[in-house]
Amino acid sequence: MASSSGNDDDLTIPRAAINKMIKETLPNVRVANDARELVVNCCTEFIHLISSEANEICNKSEKKTISPEHVINALESLGFGSYIAEVKDVLQECKTVALKRRKASSRLENLGIPEEELLRQQQELFAKARQQQAELAQQEWLQMQQAAQQAQLEAASASAAQQAGSSQDEDEEDDM
Amino acid sequence: MSGDNVGGKGTPNNKNVSLPMSRVKLIMKSSPDVSNINQEALFLTTKATELFVQHLALSSYKNGSGKDKNTLSYSDLANVAEGMENFQFLTDILPKKILARDYLKSLEERQEEDDL
Numbered sequence: 001m002a003s004s005s006g007n008d009d010d011l012t013i014p015r016a017a018i019n020k021m022i023k024e025t026l027p028n029v030r031v032a033n034d035a036r037e038l039v040v041n042c043c044t045e046f047i048h049l050i051s052s053e054a055n056e057i058c059n060k061s062e063k064k065t066i067s068p069e070h071v072i073n074a075l076e077s078l079g080f081g082s083y084i085a086e087v088k089d090v091l092q093e094c095k096t097v098a099l100k101r102r103k104a105s106s107r108l109e110n111l112g113i114p115e116e117e118l119l120r121q122q123q124e125l126f127a128k129a130r131q132q133q134a135e136l137a138q139q140e141w142l143q144m145q146q147a148a149q150q151a152q153l154e155a156a157s158a159s160a161a162q163q164a165g166s167s168q169d170e171d172e173e174d175d176m
Numbered sequence: 177m178s179g180d181n182v183g184g185k186g187t188p189n190n191k192n193v194s195l196p197m198s199r200v201k202l203i204m205k206s207s208p209d210v211s212n213i214n215q216e217a218l219f220l221t222t223k224a225t226e227l228f229v230q231h232l233a234l235s236s237y238k239n240g241s242g243k244d245k246n247t248l249s250y251s252d253l254a255n256v257a258e259g260m261e262n263f264q265f266l267t268d269i270l271p272k273k274i275l276a277r278d279y280l281k282s283l284e285e286r287q288e289e290d291d292l
Contacts, residue, residue: 010276011203013225017195021226022248025233031248035236038253039229041269043195044203046228049265050221051204052283055211065212071220079262080224083231087223090192091216 013043050074193222200225208280235260 018040022031051066053074058066068091075084200222204210213221236252239259257266268282 011199011206013195013199013203018229021194021229022233025230026237026248029237029246029248030244032250034250035248035253038250038270039232042232042253042266043225043229045266045269046225047200047203047221048207048279048283050224051207051210051213054217054221055207055209058211059209065214066210066217067214068216068220071217071224075224080228083224083227086227087220090223091219094192094219 011044012040015040018043049078050080053078193219193226195222195226197222208283232256232263235263 015036019036022036022039050071054066054070057070057073057077058064061070063070072084072088075081075087197218201213201218204213204218204221232253233248236256237248239256240248240252254270257263257270268279
């Protein structure tokens with residue numbers, strides 16, 4: 001597989017990531033191993049191509065850091081203008097998601113309730129819930145007990161009645 | 177591959193790309209003279225590279241001239257590199273991996289040509 005040496009110039013994208021992308025793009029296609037290796041290297045080559053071009057554009061603009069604009073212009077000038085719309089879209093999506101997340105969290109903060117208070121309220125609610133649970137459990141227990149007692153009584157009277165019946169028989173015998 | 181999980185406001189994170197941005201950054205920096213890269217620029221480059229992989233795979237597959245229609249072979253890729261203007265830059269690395277210094281040399285030469 002790829003570089004085991006510490007040499008900077010052997011850097012490539014991890015094979016697994018490439019394999020995954022190929023699989024997603026060409027789902028039922030078998031890809032020869034040397035073709036995969038080639039794709040990995042093409043990736044590196046592409047990155048070098050874009051960064052060199054973007055860097056040149058950056059230098060000309062007298063800025064020190066390569067900006068998104070520079071990358072976009074590089075793509076254009078290298079004939080990859082068709083990629084621009086989509087990469088821009090995804091970038092925008094990212095920003096929108098991040099923006100929403102920030103808004104949502106600040107909305108929560110803006111309720112005006114400090115975190116400690118929220119925490120306290122939460123604990124209160126939990127305690128209340130626990131209590132209700134306990135009461136409910138106790139009720140059920142009582143009901144079960146009552147039902148058990150009832151059952152016992154019925155069983156007792158049933159056997160008592162049976163005994164009474166048999167002793168009556170004995171009496172009758174005596175009278176004869 | 178958690179790489180650059182940026183905490184900055186509104187800057188992109190790893191959830192929208194399949195390729196590790198940290199690795200892309202390393203590769204970019206190993207290019208001659210490349211200085212600093214803005215985080216968004218890095219994101220765009222990574223995303224563009226992904227599109228490139230897809231584009232390359234699809235084009236090669238469509239152009240496939242091999243007997244086996246359902247295989248992507250080395251030669252499919254090589255052919256598309258020759259055939260498409262955009263992919264000409266790939267002909268340098270076919271059929272074998274070239275040494276970095278040779279690449280740098282050819283890049284210099286190409287730049288000199290451009291300057292003329």
